[in-house]
Amino acid sequence: MFRSTAIALTLALAALPAAAEPLARQLFGAVQAPSRGDSQPVGTYARGCAAGLVALPESGPTWQAMRLGRNRYYGQPEMIAYLEDLSRFAASLPGWKGLYIGDISQPRGGPMTGGHASHQIGLDADIWMLPPKRLDLSRSARESIGSISIRTEDQTRVNGNWTPQHMALLRAAASDPRVDRIFVAAAAKIAMCNAAPRGDRAWLQKIRPIYGHNVHFHVRLKCPAGSPLCQVQKPTVAELSKGGDGCDDTLNWWVTTYLEELRHPPKKPKRTGPPPKSAKTYVMSDLPAECRTILASP
Template sequence: MRQAMARLALAALLAAAAAPPAMAETKAYQLFGAQKAASRQEPAAIGTYARGCGAGFVQLPESGPTWQVMRLSRNRNWGHPDLVRFIIDLSQRARALGWAGLYVGDMSQPRGGPMTSGHSSHQIGLDADIWMLPPRRLDLSRAARETISSISVRTDDQRRINANWTPTHHALLRAAASDPRVDRIFVAAAVKIAMCRTARASDAAWLRKIRPLYGHNTHFHVRLKCPADSRLCQTQRPSVTELSKGGDGCDETLMWWVTDYLAPPKKTAQPKKPAKPKPGARDYTMADLPRQCAAVLSAR
């Protein structure tokens, strides 16, 4: 009975999404956020990391020998099978490096798509947040996983790493970035700067994948490349190689983040009129996503 009612509710939402523009007010995040399980389809990442969905996702178990999923109430421990395998592999590497394993944050919703809160990306099952907090135990209760917080590895002024940063963090990021499945990893600018200061020429191939981005001081965000089975997946542009001009990305990091982002030059010209904000992920309707996403939603 409950399943029948759920199908009727979804049908109503989809009908609203397909209605004429004046009536199509149902947002895509509401449709995808209502899904509790993956579609029974062949695995596929569809669209772009910030505008898409995913079929046939796999759920990372809430706990494993070398990992625990945090914030279970969000139901965001889903992803393409490649992502699930990667996280398990990285958690085993973390154990080998001296941690108990990994605390895993947000991956994707059961069928991907725009999220009900938080990220603009994480939509096609190829993104995962890994906490900077080294696990001391992997038997946390569900309640504890809702309240425990990660740690920041940078100073408040964003310029330097703090005492929470360890050589194991560096080794773990190196292991993740060295994996051929990984496209790029987002970290706090201070982390990239610290890694650049000890870099060698031989590190360029993996270090260029470490990209500075605000909001990543308590976790690092791994983004995988489009899988071979996902012809509708769109690789992020520009590529990491294009961004770093074939190097390790350190010159641009030290120059731009320190001189422009963290200490912007004073402006003498009159400020420009604020541009109209671009639509965000929570503004998308189904018409904004790849057309295949409607089939993902309606699949059993």
């Protein structure tokens, strides 16, 4: 029923003015299965969709997919292979049976009904900070169990949950050539910058501090070869500078000025005109044209 509703709505879009279009997140969130055919990421990580996505098996020898009720465990084949590879490495770490894997993408990507601005083309995945002690959790347990935070409440330092195994896992995750960047709490990035030895720091450049990533880290893969519709993310200043590892003075901004502005937001000039579009407000005309075909295809 959900799938037929989404297809019917999509076919009707051409006859509607833009203002009457349903939200793209409602359409993509209603589809329960991937499209058939070759896999293809379309658009950007935060403004796109995906064809031919592959479901991560709910359980494997070294992983379990979490929050199955969300139906967000679909990714490009490269992402599924990457997660399986990284989970095997995780299983080699003391105290880890493998990985608990959170949201990847919806069956056809696109804007999500809630929770993410990105994860739209099957090349983003969230990996829990909680070391799995068992990999036989029931479906109901995977809905109720929670991860752990690896930073203090004031957000400035890692706490006792942070271990050398977390750093080893993130180092392995970032060292894979398929990875574009990894988002994690600033406190974790600082801890890794302080602990990484000289001569073994190139992987740190891919580790990016960001708010809210204290119970999981977010892996983003590069556009796969042969994906002409996938838009490469623009490099940052750190990427453009030779040998930058992101451990310079700018990292301290995240645990000083940034936190102060969160507590005491600076006054902003009054906005004129409509607010900028986002994953919450995109309609189909805001996405690449190919997304209409992907949404309506069998």
